[in-house]
Every structure is written in structure tokens, then in C-alpha cells.
Amino acid sequence: MSTDPFDLDSADELRRSxxxxxxxxxxxxxxxxxxxxxxxxxxMRDGAQSIAALARxxxxxxxxxxxxxxxxxxxxxVARASDPDDARGVLITLTTAGSDVVxxxxxxxxxxxxxxxxESLSIDExxxxxxxxxxxxxxxxxxxxx
Numbered sequence: 001m002s003t004d005p006f007d008l009d010s011a012d013e014l015r016r017s018x019x020x021x022x023x024x025x026x027x028x029x030x031x032x033x034x035x036x037x038x039x040x041x042x043x044m045r046d047g048a049q050s051i052a053a054l055a056r057x058x059x060x061x062x063x064x065x066x067x068x069x070x071x072x073x074x075x076x077x078v079a080r081a082s083d084p085d086d087a088r089g090v091l092i093t094l095t096t097a098g099s100d101v102v103x104x105x106x107x108x109x110x111x112x113x114x115x116x117x118x119e120s121l122s123i124d125e126x127x128x129x130x131x132x133x134x135x136x137x138x139x140x141x142x143x144x145x146x
Contacts, residue, residue, distance in 0.1 A: 018136070021113075028112045029105070035060075035068050037105050040077060040094060044102045048081060048091035077101055 055065035077098035083089030
């Protein structure tokens with residue numbers, strides 16, 4: 001009889017570990033607010049969005065998303081554009097400066113992870129770690145399909 005080595009306790013430990021890693025990276029690289037970076041990231045990944053769509057993606061109130069967009073607009077990181085599908089609608093677009101901020105933030109965060117991995121893990125452990133993103137993506141896809 002074969003038992004699955006990945007059980008409820010393992011799943012909980014993985015969930016906890018991922019959360020701790022995300023917070024550790026965020027703590028080491030905080031410069032813009034997380035809400036601003038998250039908003040810019042959605043725009044870079046998914047393209048222009050309405051404020052309502054950004055609020056849904058971030059799971060925050062429309063007013064909160066509007067305030068973040070206003071801050072980003074003042075900083076020149078996003079711009080407003082007419083929605084071609086809705087004459088009254090406005091889409092928020094990423095500017096070149098906004099794209100640069102996202103790229104730099106991702107590079108900085110990845111660098112923190114790389115440095116920690118090189119300092120604390122063996123080459124075999126790093127080889128195993130290099131396979132983890134595909135596994136986490138598969139888990140995310142499975143949860144999104146439900």
C-alpha cells in the first residue's frame with residue numbers, strides 16, 4: 001500500500017513557508033507601497049484595466065483602488081486613456097516609467113531570493129528549488145480551475 005507523502009500537514013507547511021518567503025522578500029525590498037507595486041504588476045501582466053477591474057484583481061474597494069491609481073498617476077507611473085469599448089469608460093495604462101519600476105522591483109526581489117539561495121542552499125538544493133516554480137504554477141492553475 002502506497003501512501004502519498006504530500007498530506008494535509010505537508011500542504012499546510014508549504015502554505016506557511018510560501019507566506020513566510022513572500023513576507024521576507026517584501027520586507028527586504030520595500031520601497032514603493034505593496035499596493036502600488038501590485039497594481040503596476042497587474043497592469044504590466046494583464047494590460048490596461050479600469051479602476052473597478054483593478055479593485056477586483058486586488059480585492060480592495062473601488063475607492064482604495066482609485067486612491068492608489070491617483071498616487072501612481074501623480075508619480076507618472078500610470079496614465080488614463082479612453083476605453084475603446086465604452087465611450088464613458090477610462091482605462092488605466094502603464095507608462096514607460098511604470099514599466100521600469102515593475103521591472104526593477106522584480107529584478108530586486110529576484111536578486112534577494114538568489115542571494116539567499118546561494119548563501120544558504122547547496123547546489124543540489126538550488127537545482128531542486130529551480131523546479132519549484134513550475135510545481136507552484138501547476139497548483140495555482142488547479143485551484144483556479146475549481
